[in-house]
Amino acid sequence: MRPIRTMLGIALAFGMAGAPAAYAGDEMHMGMNMDMSHMDMSGGAGTGPHAHHHHMEQQKVTRMTADYSVPQIRLVRDDNRTVSLPDEMNDGRPVILNFIYTACTAVCPVTSRTFEQLQDMLGNDRDKVHMISITIDPEQDTPERLSAYARKYDAKSQWRFYTGSSEAILAAQRAFDVYHGDKMNHAPVTLLRAAPGQSWLRIDGFASADELLGEYRKLVHAP
Amino acid sequence: MRTLTALIVVVLLVPGAWAAPAASRGEVLYRQGLLPTGEPLRGTREADVNVEGAAAACVSCHRRSGLGSQEGRYIIPPIIGRYLFRPGLRNIEDMNVPHVEGYRPNRSAYTDETLARAIRDGIDADGRELNYLMPRFKLDDAAMKDLIAYLRQLTSQPVPGVTEDTLHFATIITPDTDPAKRQAMLSVLEQFFADKNSFIRGGHRTMHASREIMYRVTRQWKLHVWELNGPPETWEQQLHERLTAEPVFAVISGLGGKTWAPVHRFCEHEGVPCLLPNIDLPVVAENDFYPVYFSKGILLEAQLISRQIREMESRPRKVTQIFRRGDIGEDAAAAVRSSLLPEGMQVQDIALPESGLPQMVGSVLKDNSAGSVVVLWLRPGDLAALPEALPQVPSVFISGLMGGLEHSPVPTSWREAAHMSYPFDLPDQRRIRMNFPSIWFKVHNIPVVDERMQSDTYLACGILAETLAEMLDSFVRDYLVERVEIMLSHRVITGYYPRLGLAPGQRFASKGGYMVKLAGKEGNRLVADSNWIVP
Numbered sequence: 076m077r078p079i080r081t082m083l084g085i086a087l088a089f090g091m092a093g094a095p096a097a098y099a100g101d102e103m104h105m106g107m108n109m110d111m112s113h114m115d116m117s118g119g120a121g122t123g124p125h126a127h128h129h130h131m132e133q134q135k136v137t138r139m140t141a142d143y144s145v146p147q148i149r150l151v152r153d154d155n156r157t158v159s160l161p162d163e164m165n166d167g168r169p170v171i172l173n174f175i176y177t178a179c180t181a182v183c184p185v186t187s188r189t190f191e192q193l194q195d196m197l198g199n200d201r202d203k204v205h206m207i208s209i210t211i212d213p214e215q216d217t218p219e220r221l222s223a224y225a226r227k228y229d230a231k232s233q234w235r236f237y238t239g240s241s242e243a244i245l246a247a248q249r250a251f252d253v254y255h256g257d258k259m260n261h262a263p264v265t266l267l268r269a270a271p272g273q274s275w276l277r278i279d280g281f282a283s284a285d286e287l288l289g290e291y292r293k294l295v296h297a298p
Numbered sequence: 299m300r301t302l303t304a305l306i307v308v309v310l311l312v313p314g315a316w317a318a319p320a321a322s323r324g325e326v327l328y329r330q331g332l333l334p335t336g337e338p339l340r341g342t343r344e345a346d347v348n349v350e351g352a353a354a355a356c357v358s359c360h361r362r363s364g365l366g367s368q369e370g371r372y373i374i375p376p377i378i379g380r381y382l383f384r385p386g387l388r389n390i391e392d393m394n395v396p397h398v399e400g401y402r403p404n405r406s407a408y409t410d411e412t413l414a415r416a417i418r419d420g421i422d423a424d425g426r427e428l429n430y431l432m433p434r435f436k437l438d439d440a441a442m443k444d445l446i447a448y449l450r451q452l453t454s455q456p457v458p459g460v461t462e463d464t465l466h467f468a469t470i471i472t473p474d475t476d477p478a479k480r481q482a483m484l485s486v487l488e489q490f491f492a493d494k495n496s497f498i499r500g501g502h503r504t505m506h507a508s509r510e511i512m513y514r515v516t517r518q519w520k521l522h523v524w525e526l527n528g529p530p531e532t533w534e535q536q537l538h539e540r541l542t543a544e545p546v547f548a549v550i551s552g553l554g555g556k557t558w559a560p561v562h563r564f565c566e567h568e569g570v571p572c573l574l575p576n577i578d579l580p581v582v583a584e585n586d587f588y589p590v591y592f593s594k595g596i597l598l599e600a601q602l603i604s605r606q607i608r609e610m611e612s613r614p615r616k617v618t619q620i621f622r623r624g625d626i627g628e629d630a631a632a633a634v635r636s637s638l639l640p641e642g643m644q645v646q647d648i649a650l651p652e653s654g655l656p657q658m659v660g661s662v663l664k665d666n667s668a669g670s671v672v673v674l675w676l677r678p679g680d681l682a683a684l685p686e687a688l689p690q691v692p693s694v695f696i697s698g699l700m701g702g703l704e705h706s707p708v709p710t711s712w713r714e715a716a717h718m719s720y721p722f723d724l725p726d727q728r729r730i731r732m733n734f735p736s737i738w739f740k741v742h743n744i745p746v747v748d749e750r751m752q753s754d755t756y757l758a759c760g761i762l763a764e765t766l767a768e769m770l771d772s773f774v775r776d777y778l779v780e781r782v783e784i785m786l787s788h789r790v791i792t793g794y795y796p797r798l799g800l801a802p803g804q805r806f807a808s809k810g811g812y813m814v815k816l817a818g819k820e821g822n823r824l825v826a827d828s829n830w831i832v833p
Contacts (some may be wrong), residue, residue: 169796178801180358181369190349212801214809214832240830241797255370257787258801262370281430283345 086123136280138290143266143275146250149238150209151220160237165271168205169295170231171287174248174268175236176212176258177224185281186263191228192284193291204291206234211258213244251275269294310444310470317622323441324448329362331355333441349433358802359431362587363451363776367402367784372431373400378451382408396453396772413449414442459518459547460773465766467491468522468546470572472533474555482747483553483576483755487521488591489742490759494519494611522546533560541568548778550762551755556626557726565589571779573762575754578699581624584805587779592754592795593808596626596675596699600633601833602811603695606717607634607671608641614692616644616670620662624652627675627700634673646670656683667691674716675700681706688715693809695719701751714818717827720792721811722750724826734791750794756791761785796830 077275134228145161164170175183175188190206195205199203212215216224221236230236238244253264268291276294278287323334338351352358353810356377360366364378375381376398386405394787406423415421417435437445459466469487486713495518503698525538527531532724536656537560549565549572562581565572565588572588574580578595594601607617617638621627628649635645648662660681663672673695674681681701686709688694694716696706701718704725707714722728735753739746765778765785783800786807792798797823798807817823 084766175799178803179369180353180802181367181374182372184349184353184358185343185431188349192346212799214799215799215804217799217832222372255783258799260368260370280632281347285345297526 099274136278136282136286138276138278138285140274141252141277142244143190146246148239148243148246150243150247153216153218153236155218158237163207163235163237166205168186168203169270169291170205170207170266170268171291172207172209172210172251172268173262173264174218174251174253175208175224175262176210177220178212179258179261181236182263186265187224187228189287190234190283191230193287194229194231194234196284196288196295199232200246202233206230207237208234209237209244209247211244211248211253212262213238213241251277267291267294269297306515307381315709316545321443322448324444324446327441327445328364328448328452333437334444335441339435339437341435343430343433354435359701361776361780363400363774364449365396365772365774365777365780367780368399372429372717374431375400375402377449378452378454380454382413382449386612387685396774396777397770398772398777405493417442417445453776457547457773457775458541458545458643463517464520465517465773466520466522466544467548467762468524468540468544468549469550470537470552470554470561471523471525472529472530472552472554472557472561472766473525474557475553478747479553479751482745482752483551484523485744485756486739486752487551487759489744490756490763491519491521493742494763515688521550530557530560533557534564537561537564538568541570546570547773547775548573548762551758553751554579556624556629562586562589567776571775571782573758573782578752579629580806581664584803586805587776588783589805590800591777591806592758592798593721594806595721596630596697597633598721598806598809598811598833599697599699600630601637602719602721602813602831603639603673603697603833604634605833606813606828607638607643607673607693610671610693611691613641614643614671616646617673618646618648618667619673619675620648620650620659620672621675622648622652622677622680625675625700627697630675630697631673634663650680656680658682660685663689671695671696673687678702678705678707682707682709684712684783685782686711688712689751693717698722704814704816704824706816710819713819716815718814718824719811720814724812725795725822725824727796728794731791731793735793757791760791761789 080082132231145164149157150160150162150163171193173186175187180289187208190208194201194206210221218238221238225234225236239247239259245254251264251266253261255261262279265287267278268274276290278290282290314585321729326332327334327339327343331354333339337353341349341354359374360377363463365376366374368374381401385407385594386402387482395718408423412423416423416428418437420432420434422428435496461635470582471482518779520542522540522544524537526536528536532813549570552561552572552574554561559581561572562583564570566586571590573590575592577591580591582594584598607614617634619631619634621631635647639643650658650662656679659676660683663685667689670691671693672689672691675697677700681696688711696708696716696718697771698706698718698720701708703720703722706718732753735756738756739752744752761782768779768785769781783802789798795808799809800807810830812826812830813828814824815827817825
């Protein structure tokens with residue numbers, strides 16, 4: 076099933092009237108048309124102390140909404156419990172989701188560190204959110220490895236890590252359109268959803284914790 | 299063409315193991331993220347997404363070769379001196395530096411000053427700001443000097459085993475290898491090399507002087523068969539001498555018995571990539587870089603079986619293992635033992651003499667197995683001589699790898715009762731993938747003596763050939779290993795394995811297995827007794 080994607084008023088949100096429409100499909104990850112398909116969010120989306128930084132060339136981030144349907148798969152959580160992904164995602168909390176693997180040395184340390192910062196910034200709201208990191212290297216990333224990784228990033232109880240069979244993990248990546256053939260090819264993506272049945276907000280690129288926090292707040296306070 | 303390849307000189311470097319120079323300060327900084335002061339290297343990024351120590355080490359992105367890589371749409375450029383201190387390459391035909399994916403085509407040459415600025419402040423030689431993924435590093439002048447000196451020499455030594463017209467490879471055979479297997483493996487390797495070279499002579503030259511074509515037509519592959527002899531303590535030295543006499547670029551496949559550690563050490567110490575598809579008892583040291591195995595072999599079976607025993611519904615109090623002294627089962631049994639002892643189970647190991655009548659297994663079983671789970675680390679000869687009547691025990695486990703997989707000759711009454719570890723894909727599921735090697739064996743009249751071993755060897759050759767083709771003429775040993783890591787995960791033709799995959803710190807490409815039972819009274823049918831398990 077192909078998710079329907081619509082660009083949410085980027086021009087409005089970032090004061091960039093006339094920005095080219097960006098459909099960040101698979102081709103974006105293949106390195107084609109990159110310049111056309113990226114918006115710079117660092118110019119004003121953030122709300123925190125770092126939002127004023129001048130942007131760096133590739134800290135370009137696209138956001139869009141998409142209707143992904145959560146696949147009916149079972150995964151194994153970092154505490155070794157087998158759980159259903161829909162149940163985990165429909166536990167009443169908004170979801171912030173990404174995909175990682177523990178042997179990843181370039182991209183994942185950035186995205187995981189950003190999640191760690193986001194967790195800190197959430198402060199008292201932390202436990203109202205469910206942060207989900209799913210490995211894309213399931214055979215290597217056992218629950219034990221994932222829980223060691225969780226400790227490295229000081230993950231609290233609202234941030235859980237998941238592995239599973241190769242088939243289940245593949246289904247998860249396909250469902251959220253982040254599958255690029257193999258783990259070395261993966262790109263930073265964060266997905267947010269306020270509640271079951273609602274659309275997902277998909278953010279491609281290295282969004283900062285500030286930006287994620289801003290997006291999260293907007294999403295949960297949306298009327 | 300001679301001038302174009304002149305840079306690839308064939309001189310054997312003094313190998314690290316024999317004149318181990320203390321790692322230079324620049325190397326420690328690059329690979330471990332430690333400053334000359336011993337403090338961790340720190341890299342900063344906007345919004346405090348900082349890195350420290352090993353996570354900041356250049357190696358984690360630019361890789362050990364310094365030739366970079368790619369993650370998603372993030373291209374990580376090469377940063378060896380040969381790239382940095384000359385203007386960016388204009389095109390792929392430039393033969394003076396190895397071709398790599400991430401080279402930056404239009405950058406001016408760096409100087410020591412602009413390079414220091416790039417590393418500290420993220421501004422490249424042309425004043426362009428480097429992207430977010432590249433951290434900005436705090437380095438004092440002394441540390442910067444060490445680092446730049448390291449980058450200047452990184453991956454610029456002559457490459458052994460590569461001459462203007464020949465690529466040299468070796469395969470390693472230890473003296474305890476079964477002679478039939480040895481011949482079976484060599485028949486595959488020799489045929490593969492012959493194919494490769496006939497393709498070269500076959501007139502595939504075109505008028506296109508593209509770099510790719512030049513690479514393909516100019517070098518033939520030569521195989522050196524390194525047969526070791528004498529006691530294992532002498533093997534590393536023997537290999538060192540062979541390497542000195544006949545420099546090779548990489549080792550492709552090999553066969554061994556119970557002792558593989560000296561060969562593993564050789565690969566690691568000399569910095570020779572060793573692609574090892576058929577080692578049933580490999581060395582588990584996944585932070586070593588150069589030896590790459592298809593599977594943990596019998597040690598993977600030990601993990602599978604331990605896990606089955608731990609998860610039995612009524613937990614056994616006692617486990618009895620039977621193996622032959624001096625065979626690889628001894629090591630597997632030790633692994634099971636150390637996994638089950640902490641669980642409070644009693645583990646009894648029975649070592650049969652190295653050689654002896656197979657019939658003795660029956661009486662040993664009868665005397666020792668009462669009330670015990672039984673694990674058999676035995677070869678087909680011993681399994682065929684098991685008593686017809688199954689002993690009254692809670693469960694029997696058999697090593698598939700040692701016992702002959704689906705061809706295992708256990709007596710009828712054992713077939714559907716014994717649980718066999720099976721660290722491969724199931725026969726029905728691998729059938730289509732196996733068409734490729736099977737047809738190739740047939741076309742070349744290669745007798746199939748050991749299907750798994752021979753198809754694994756064929757697979758390893760294919761992986762090597764494809765990786766080298768994709769590297770064009772970038773003959774750099776470290777880069778070969780880095781590219782194999784990536785190539786393996788892309789492979790669709792994976793022979794006996796459902797999938798393969800590697801990453802930095804992962805040196806066993808297939809990571810799981812099934813538990814199976816043999817089906818029916820005889821023949822080679824089996825049924826899965828579990829899903830694919832990654833223990």
